[in-house]
Amino acid sequence: MPLPRLALTAGEPAGVGPELLVRLAATPLAASLVAVADRALLQRAASRCGVAIELVDDDGSTQPARRPGTLRLRHIPLAVDEVPGQPDPRNARHVLATLAEAADGCMAGRYDAVVTAPLQKASINDAGIRFSGHTEFFAERTQADVVMMLASPELRVALATTHLPLAAVPASITRASLTRTLRIVHAELRAKFGVAEPRIAVLGLNPHAGEGGHLGHEEIDTVIPALDALRREGMHLLGPLPADTAFVPAQRARYDAVLAMYHDQALPVLKSEAFDRTVNLTLGLPFIRTSVDHGTALDLAGSGSADPASLIAAANMALALVRRRDESMGAGNE
Structure with missing residues (x-):
């Protein structure tokens, strides 16, 4: 061969x-x-x-x-x-x-x-x-249409936005963009990683995933409607989850990949525990x-x-x- x-x-x-x-x-x-x-x-x-x-x-x-x-x-x-x-x-x-x-x-x-x-x-x-x-x-x-993912043997993190100033992130996250991104991640988990029924955790944009609108309305206005529509298509999506607790062991057992809202929201977790074993790959x-x-x-x-x-x-x-x-x-x- x-x-x-x-x-x-x-x-x-x-x-x-x-x-x-x-x-x-x-x-x-x-x-x-x-x-x-x-x-x-x-x-x-x-x-x-x-x-x-x-x-x-x-x-x-x-x-x-x-x-x-x-x-x-x-x-x-x-x-x-x-x-x-x-x-x-x-x-x-x-x-x-x-x-x-x-x-x-x-x-x-x-x-x-x-x-x-x-x-x-x-x-x-x-x-x-x-x-x-x-x-x-x-x-x-x-x-x-592509999505950035970083993956270690223990964790996969995809990004809803990539190299943007933090101030530009909220306007860049729309129902359409989240739908496109999650479809790509779902398809590539199946095709590239052999995950037959992908489970994807989606982080909230705001602290505590917006706390019911008290810390921001992006989750209510954008994230939740996009996730609900994809769930009706049969996708297994968790969230939006508060980013500060999404990576504890009990949560990790529930998903195959995480979708973070912006570059530095989840990557420090990944790099701090598996810097020399983490790989950047482009999905799509x-x-x-x-x-x-x-x-x-x-x-x-x-x-x-x-x-x-x-x-x-x-x-x-x-x-x-x-x-x-x-x-x-x-x-x-x-």
Whole structure:
């Protein structure tokens, strides 16, 4: 059987991404790893990490096996050499070109999934390019409705809104947006994670989930009507639940995933208990995309000491999702 082909993007050249990528390549992961990056960037990262890697130009062929340390390459040149810890906006278009190649390659069937290292959003915006994140880039590239989810072995958290100022969150949560988001989460829990009858806990926007309207009306006016309509369609939805008690053990046993109203409402819980085992994935795309759950760690860049655990977890999850997809497609063809 040929190995699945995973496209790996190195993210911000001046961050820890290139170093994490070469450390991943040194593991015995049973996948054909294709780095979408600059050749010299990876060679410098490997030298800083003391990792021996063999870069081979990718010809699109499959592999029955891979030796640790081997890495196929789709070379996309930097505009200027990186200075670890100091992002350069001149490399912004290089970063976006790596994402475009990974997405387009998945769409064309060249890759089975894409795994992304962290990038520096500010550096891309400083180059005069409006950019709010991987999730939004891939959604626009594929014209797909997507949802951001972070998942550890113990907990899955999806987001109703992503990279927004807190003041903009209430107006961004509508009955239509919640309905769309929950349908995507429900469908992807079934398709990607094999949860036959997903149970989804939905957090309230306000403290104490609005406390009957005394602490805000969003739950009464927006959240509850959206949930009730979806329940009538057969979805198993809990809530809206107060966020401060939704993650206690007794509550966790009742659901398969949580929908949080905004980025920082639930992610601190997830990251505080499983930072090195949490994976960021984009639901709703026409391909599998996973990523680390952390940033560029500019203070560590160049030291060769950054922990690759989250990128390894992201690659392992991508591989597991590819296998589940292929098995379900095979079962459907029998």
